Amino acid sequence: MWTPVRRRSVSDEVFDQLKSRIVRGEMAPGAPLPSERKLAELLGVNRGALREALKRLEQARLVSIQHGGTTRVESFLDTAGMDLLTEMLFTSAGTLDTQVVRSVMEMRSALAPDIARLAALRASEDDKDALLDLVGQMERQARDRGKRQRLAMAFWGTMVAASQNIAYRLAYNTLNRSYQQFFEVMTDVLAAELDDLAAYRAIADAIDRGDTAAAEKRTTALISKGADQVFELMNALEAEATKGDAR
Amino acid sequence: MWTPVRRRSVSDEVFDQLKSRIVRGEMAPGAPLPSERKLAELLGVNRGALREALKRLEQARLVSIQHGGTTRVESFLDTAGMDLLTEMLFTSAGTLDTQVVRSVMEMRSALAPDIARLAALRASEDDKDALLDLVGQMERQARDRGKRQRLAMAFWGTMVAASQNIAYRLAYNTLNRSYQQFFEVMTDVLAAELDDLAAYRAIADAIDRGDTAAAEKRTTALISKGADQVFELMNALEAEATKGDAR
DNA sequence: GTCCGACACTGGTATGACCAGTTTACCTCT
C-alpha cells in the first residue's frame, strides 16, 4: 500500500507552528503576539498567508484578535474545543501524553453506553440491519484482528448515527480522529475488547429488539475491557517515566 | 446595561454566510464551490478575505480544499466537530431545533456524573475549597435564581477542571457556549435543578471527602431534574409544531 | 489640572501579479 505524500502549504506550516507553541506553553495565555507585519517578516512569509493562519487560530480559540488592538494568546484550556486533543496527544518529546490518552478513554467509556441506549431507542430498520451485518462480517474475520478493528470502527459509527444525537455524533468525529493516531498500538492493547465477538453480537441484538437496558449494560461491559487495558498500560508508562526521572 | 456593538468583518460575514448555507443543506455534500475568483466576485469581496473564510471552513471541516483542484462541500455530519452545535441550535425559521437541544442535554446527563466521579477521585485541595465556597454563595443567593445559575456555571466549570480530564474540559467549553445561547429560557426550565441547593451541597461534600460513588449518584439525580424538564418542554414544542403542520 | 486632536501604531481590505498544482485535449509515436 502506498501512502500519498502530503504537501504542506506555507499557511498550514505557520498555523501548526503557532498552535504548537501555544499548546506547549511557550507563549503564556494573555501574552501579546508580535504585530502581523513583524511576525510575517520573522517567519519569512507574506502577511496574507500569516493572516490565514491567524484567522484559523482565532477560530480554534487559541488567540483573540482585536481590530486596531493586539492579538493575544487565549487561555485555551477554558476556550478551545475538542480538536485540540489531537495536538495534545503527543508531548514535545514525541511520547504519548498518558493523561490525554486516559481522558479520551474515559470519555469513550462514559459516552458509549448512552449511545447504545439511545440507539436501541431510536435506530431505524436500516441502522439495525447495518449493525447486524457488520457483526456478521466481524465474526467472519475471526483471524484478522486489524480488519476487525476497522469493522468495529464502522460499527460504532453506525451506532452513533443511529442514536440520533447530534452532539454525540460530532464529539465522536473528533474523538475518532484523535485515537486513530495511535491505531496500531491500540490494536494490540484493545485485544480483549476486539476479541469479544459475542459482546458485539449481543449489543446488535439488543438494539435490534429495542432493549435499551441490555444494550447499555452490554456496552458498558465491552468498553470497559479495552479501557482497563489502556489504563493499565498508561499507568505502566507513567511508572517508567518517573523511574527515568529519578535516575 | 449597554450591550457593546458587534462589528462584523467582511471575512467573518463571508464565513457565516457559507457556513449557514452548508449546514442548512443549501449546498449538498460533495457539491463543488465556485472558484475563488468567481466566488469573490459574486460576493463582492476581495479574494484574500474570501480565502480567510475558506480556510476557516476547511478547518471546521465543512469544506475540503485541494490545490489545483476544486473546493467541495464536506459531509459535515461525519467530519465536523462540536463547534457546529451553536450553528445548528436554531432552525432557518429562527426557532429552537428541539433535536439539537435534546442532544445537548443528553450529553450533559451522560458526562456530568462521570465528571463528578473523577472530581471526587482527583480534586486538589484548592478545587475542593472552591467548590464548597461556590455552594456557600449559592445558598446565600436563595432569592435570585439568575445569580444562582451563574454560580452553578462556575461550579461545573470547577468540577470539570478538578476532574483532570482534558477531553471533558474541552467538550465542556463547547457545550457551554451552545447552551449559553438559550440562557434566559433555561433559567426557568431548569428551576427544579437550580432550586435543589441540598444536592449541590451533597455533591461538594462527597467530592471533599473523595466519595466517588456518592458524587456520581448525587450528580445523576441532580442533572436529571433539569434534563427531564427540558425533555418535557421539547416534546411539547414538537407536538405544537406537528399540530401547526397539520392545519 | 482637563481636554482634545494629531500621529503612530494595530488589524482589515483591496489590487494585481505570479507561482504551483490539476485537468483536459490533442498530438505523436509505437
Place this chain on the structure above:
DNA sequence: AGAGGTAAACTGGTCATACCAGTGTCGGAC
C-alpha cells in the same frame, strides 16, 4: 488502437504594495 507525452487552461497558493479602519498615546491648547 493504445500508450505516452505535451501544451494550454483551468484550479488554488503566495507574494508585494497600497490604503482603509479602528486604538492608543503623547503633547499642546485651554
